[in-house]
Amino acid sequence: MKVYFDSAATTMLDPQVIDEMIQYMGDEYGNPSSTHAFGRKTRVAIDLARKRVAAHINAEPSEIVFTSGGTEADNMAILCSINDLGIKHAITSAIEHHAVLYPLEQLAREGRIKLSIVRVLSNGHIDLDHLRQLLETNERSFVSLMHANNEIGNLLPLNEVAALCEEFNAVLHSDTVQTIAHYKLDVRSLNVHFITCAAHKFHGPKGVGFLYVSNKIKVNPLIRGGAQERSMRAGTENVYGIMGLAKALDLAYANIDQDVSYIRDLKFYMIKKLRETFSEVQFNGDAEGESLYTVLNVCLPETDKKEMLLFNLDIEGVAVSGGSACSSGSNIGSHVLTAIGSNPNRPSIRFSFSRNNNKEEIDYAVSKLKSIYELPLITK
Ligand SMILES: Cc1ncc(COP(=O)(O)O)c(C=O)c1O
Structure with missing residues (x-):
């Protein structure tokens, strides 16, 4: 998929x-x-x-x-x-x-x-x-x-x-x-x-x-x-x-009213799914308040697979955008997440939606994310 x-x-x-x-x-x-x-x-x-x-x-x-x-x-x-x-x-x-x-x-x-x-x-x-x-x-x-x-x-x-x-x-x-x-x-x-x-x-x-x-x-x-x-x-x-x-x-x-309610519903469905899957999940910004209905920035629990998360999602066919707060002067993280004080030790992922998405895709992405978290860490 x-x-x-x-x-x-x-x-x-x-x-x-x-x-x-x-x-x-x-x-x-x-x-x-x-x-x-x-x-x-x-x-x-x-x-x-x-x-x-x-x-x-x-x-x-x-x-x-x-x-x-x-x-x-x-x-x-x-x-x-x-x-x-x-x-x-x-x-x-x-x-x-x-x-x-x-x-x-x-x-x-x-x-x-x-x-x-x-x-x-x-x-x-x-x-x-x-x-x-x-x-x-x-x-x-x-x-x-x-x-x-x-x-x-x-x-x-x-x-x-x-x-x-x-x-x-x-x-x-x-x-x-x-x-x-x-x-x-x-x-x-x-x-x-x-x-x-x-x-x-x-x-x-x-x-x-x-x-x-x-x-x-x-x-x-x-x-x-x-x-x-x-x-x-x-x-x-x-x-x-x-x-x-x-x-x-x-x-x-021409289609704004129906698109807004369709996409907003997807975003809130994803929030619900993520909460069911990751008890510690948080959302950067004001996700459930004054926020774009097309964007969900997820702050995930700490993991030793942080660096590999986007790569693993990509392998599973899930295209998302990364971003983590800057944890040191030399680490070029997201200036936005740094400015709002997002925890740099927790991986943040931006999911952003359009009318072309559906709930099945959200189920798929969340289940892949879960299995990546559950993967054993391979060490030399
Ligand atoms: C808020 C915002 N401003 C400006 C831009 C720049 O737009 P473009 O890449 O089309 O020049 C973008 C695109 O990423 C954006 O999201």
Whole structure:
């Protein structure tokens, strides 16, 4: 049996998305910047895709900039804000994705910003009192806090954070890579200036995403050259990627209610199965509270087979993602698990689900995990 529980890393393309993309890999190959009929056809397709994408999050089409994915969109939001909005202070947390942390840390090293790290509680939630304090005691800030954490699944109360940022006139970026297409988002009712998307997290293609830039602010492009993306990102568009992204988003939002309840049920079934199997099991973050329904980060009992766990699961056909807290300075563990103080001696595994999974697969994965724990340790 082959079981894929790594949908927070990437998802399988939906066959309907493949059909949509193939059209633009074959017959519809015009360059959207060409003025002849071939080009006009792909130009119209991209414009319509942009309108559909914008409508899903209640944005204007002019607020959507297609990018090469979540990393580029995060970098663009950060660098454009610091370059163009005269901001000298940024706030982020230790559990952000590296696509956010690394550019901010680089800006701080260059002396271009002062960087404040907001406290994270042991359940993985952001300490909002500390955020208020940081906003109060510093000049106008750029705030980057992710909507949902890709490793532990914690959800940020985005409405509350956006209201706080509004109170202090801060610019807010939220990495929504794990939540776009999984939750309904309405940028009009939120005071959020930037959100980010990667299509491969919701059965769309890799290498394409978008940045939402609120039309309340004006920033300049990072990539310069042609006039594509209203001159916000030069370069011939990834036409089939963009068409695949729009189709995947249409499908996700058309089926969102049933997918949410189906996948949430899988997650809670797995929690139950794991509790029945491992009396000492714990869950990193706030698994049963404010948490992504697609992610379950399991903190397993201590074992002498810790190093071999993912390898053994892989041999049994179970694909999951690992992560353990850093136990020493030289051991590069998960920065997220380290930040929330997860026990480094216990193995942590991230299971992440999609509509393609079922309960039989969960039974299989848990039984394989159990038998790996029961294996005698082979010593020389
Ligand atoms: C929360 C989050 N942000 C950003 C990214 C980066 O997206 P991409 O790999 O598409 O550039 C990812 C993907 O792993 C992610 O989970």
